[in-house]
Amino acid sequence: MAAKQNQENLPVVLVYRRPQFNLPHRNRLSRHFILLDPADSQEPTSSFLSTYAQSVRALLCVGYSTITSETLSLLPSLELIVACSAGVDHIDLQECHRRGIAITNASVAFAEDVADLAVGLLIDVLRKISGADRFVRGGLWPVMGDYPLGSKLGGKRVGIVGFGSIGSEVAKRLVAFGCSIAYNSRRRKPSVPFPYHANVRGLAADSDILILCCALTEETHHMINEGVMTSLGKEGVIINVGRGSLIDEKELVQFLVQGKIGGAGLDVFENEPDVPKELFSLDNVVLSPHRAVFTPESLEALIDLTSANLKAFFSNKPLKSLVEIEL
Amino acid sequence: MAAKQNQENLPVVLVYRRPQFNLPHRNRLSRHFILLDPADSQEPTSSFLSTYAQSVRALLCVGYSTITSETLSLLPSLELIVACSAGVDHIDLQECHRRGIAITNASVAFAEDVADLAVGLLIDVLRKISGADRFVRGGLWPVMGDYPLGSKLGGKRVGIVGFGSIGSEVAKRLVAFGCSIAYNSRRRKPSVPFPYHANVRGLAADSDILILCCALTEETHHMINEGVMTSLGKEGVIINVGRGSLIDEKELVQFLVQGKIGGAGLDVFENEPDVPKELFSLDNVVLSPHRAVFTPESLEALIDLTSANLKAFFSNKPLKSLVEIEL
Incomplete structure (x- = not known):
């Protein structure tokens, strides 16, 4: 019962991924965050987001999963996108800028x-x-x-x-x-x-x-x-x-x-x-078939960075790897 | 005539190479040394050496051209072998040691x-x-x-x-x-x-x-x-x-x-x-087909080193890259 109480106090993070991209070391993150993952559900993503993600403030973007302005319009409370990639060109940066959504990337880890x-x-x-x-x-x-x-x-x-x-x-x-x-x-x-x-x-x-x-x-x-x-x-x-x-x-x-x-x-x-x-x-x-970005050894560094960005966000501290959006 | 006189005063260096190994930048060396090259002659190497190389004190070994005790026995005045390679395992080191022949290699250049x-x-x-x-x-x-x-x-x-x-x-x-x-x-x-x-x-x-x-x-x-x-x-x-x-x-x-x-x-x-x-x-x-040893850019360094070793030898100064023979 105490464990459940604790779990309920954890901040919620929306996991956003194409089905072929797995979130590595998921259990390490789920110690600190409640991970809401549409890919775990049978429901279509858009209806899942409308039903469960209205109050979600942080999104974890796995691999190069595209984030469009349509997706963003389904997430009215979103304040942060934590990208697990070095580049962030798969995310609609202009729309993020307009909505005041901060983005962190993972180039330090990679x-x-x-x-x-x-x-x-x-x-x-x-x-x-x-x-x-x-x-x-x-x-x-x-x-x-x-x-x-x-x-x-x-x-x-x-x-x-x-x-x-x-x-x-x-x-x-x-x-x-x-x-x-x-x-x-x-x-x-x-x-x-x-x-x-x-x-x-x-x-x-x-x-x-x-x-x-x-x-x-x-x-x-x-x-x-x-x-x-x-x-x-x-x-x-x-x-x-x-x-x-x-x-x-x-x-x-x-x-x-x-x-x-x-x-x-x-x-x-x-x-x-x-x-x-x-x-x-x-x-x-x-x-080379787009393999620069990582080795198994770097996954640890990626999860550390991802986790550090999310923890910083939820405790109102400076983000670890904020992307400067220049439009 | 003056040029010829000068040329005759240059020290003689025997070039030892398998026909497939060329001596790079030969003209740079021939400004300072008379290059005696059996491969330029129609004569068989052993008879060339017996006829022309009895007084030769220095030999330039190109590539991995094998130098056996038989070859060394044809060169009674030899005191120095300048190898254009990093390794010198193609040279009979024991026989060189016995005859007091010094060897320099080119690993510094490569x-x-x-x-x-x-x-x-x-x-x-x-x-x-x-x-x-x-x-x-x-x-x-x-x-x-x-x-x-x-x-x-x-x-x-x-x-x-x-x-x-x-x-x-x-x-x-x-x-x-x-x-x-x-x-x-x-x-x-x-x-x-x-x-x-x-x-x-x-x-x-x-x-x-x-x-x-x-x-x-x-x-x-x-x-x-x-x-x-x-x-x-x-x-x-x-x-x-x-x-x-x-x-x-x-x-x-x-x-x-x-x-x-x-x-x-x-x-x-x-x-x-x-x-x-x-x-x-x-x-x-x-x-990789044994290509570590050099690039065209390093040939300059090789010729500099080769030339420096030969000049040092003929002016009784310390050799630049003496190989320590341990038997």
Whole structure:
């Protein structure tokens, strides 16, 4: 009876997820919150929300489950969305802004894993690891002899686009390889010791490699276009661990096919899970099925962060990873 | 005439290479040395050496061209072998020792490239980059859905076997990823801040990952055997950028096929270019055709080092990268 009383005093959190996205470590969260999950019910989501979620103040958004203005209109008391993802482009930010709904994201929890994959893709492209692996598995080494050499990491000029938690982890790693770092972001960050470029084209012109670590917004949509790739040049390499639509993918394919840039390492694509088939036969690209974001080891960090944001909210303390919405 | 006079005063260096290994940047060296190259002549090598190389004091060994005691017996005046490779196991070290011939190697020039590839192979194995690339290229993403997650680099305990110039560059990089480092080498190095293990099995027992960066000698031949792999354990990963025969390859294949270790990234093999076919179907291994050693960018560093060793020798100064021969 005491346990039930206690449970009833816990704050309610609405779990919002596509059925294919599971909430990991659910039992850790349910010690502190009553989790209201439409996917547990037979009722259609909209009627579930109208019936049970009118007073819900906090929503936990699992994976890339889309949150539209229609969904938000069913939740009149909503004040907070805790996103379990780094990017929040699947959430209607304009409507959240209008309704005064705060959003937190999880890039802090994922930053190290994303940065590790970005560096892994970069070494792979420069040193041709996946291509060489195909060569060996295809039994070609004894037949064809030496596989072409790759190029050296040390001394390369790396331009990081988006210098949040992910970009700064990428920089930390690449400094240890002897790369020089510069960055582009909405504004100069006084605490960052690397040169700042106010626009991406200028950064590309001064870089051998571009690594995309920024959020997808209307402003950053197709920011990597023909002009930027031309500035990056024939030997240039692009690594994308942000979102597919940061790049004009059709242009990228043309630049790669025609040898107008040197190579690419891509974890994200414009129409996932569809990947442009022209890329399948290129040895200077490495293709990853949107797996940057996490490893089992990082789930713990994700749950810690999620839980910390919700606890802060319900006790009127500052949120741990508030997303700045710029419209 | 003056030019010819000057040329005749230059010291003579014998170039020793298999015909498939070219001496890069030959013209840079030929400004300072007269290069005597049997491969330029129609004569069989042994008769060329007997006729022209009796007074040669220095030999430049290109690639992994084997230098046997028979070859050495044709070169009675030889005092120095400058190897263009990191490992020197293709040279009869015992005979060199007996004849008082000094050997220099090139691991300093290659260390960064080898370390980059070691880290690249490690990220690839842990985060399944090559496997995921095969998955995407095979058109499986839209059909099969998510590719399995990899595991996180940060927090992993990495044991580095051989802590020379290559091992220390590997450590420098992995510290930036949040790995903890320990090492094994012939003896403790007072300048190294990481824990030392006197034997490899103890290091394996305390590590999640072993990275092999040591020379192949009689002592290190098959040092990674059944016992060491058992100590490393089921989740353990082995990266080999040293020499194939550091590992008992037959045992390694069995451990991988039976899931008794977690994975491997291999740039070197016991019978190159032959790679055990059992590995071709495994997704937890990354196979590289002995390409760690260099990139075009490093050739400059190699020629600088080679030239510096030869100049030091001919002016009786200390050699830049003398190999300690321990028999």
